[in-house]
Amino acid sequence: MYQEKFQNFENVESLAGKAWEHAVALDVLNATNIKDCSIHCFHYQQMLELFFKHLLETKSEFGAFSRTHKLQKLLEELIAYTAFRTDKSKYIMALQVITVCAEEYRYNFLIDCSGYKQSVEICNELLTELLDF
Secondary structure (H helix, E strand, O other): OHHOOOHHHHOOOOOHHHHHHHHHHHEEEEEHHHOHHHHHHHHHHHHHHHHHHHHHHHHHHOOOOOOOHHHHHHHHHHHHOOOOOOOHHHHHHHHHHHHHHHHHHOOOOOOOOOHHHHHHHHHHHHHHHHHHH
């Protein structure tokens, strides 16, 4: 599913190409029976982060992005520095949940998989908007 969404960036040597690699990893994980969803969250967060940064690098007048890993901050930068427009209030909380879950993965904490999956459903809508942009 995610690999198809990022198909235009397959093996491209850019941040979007790296996002595609995480999309491939997500599809592989979706085909397994892993109970702990934290590794999925890590790859999902990385896919979004790299794609946000790709859009900031290629579509903003500055051609730059901040070093933050916080997805909600990257969305705010994207809205401020590019022509991308969306109702950010719809996505901020879900982006924060995914950021926190990915941080907890790095420290080997168990995460709330049902809350994470709800956030993914919301962020998948944003992902569609971003890919159309």
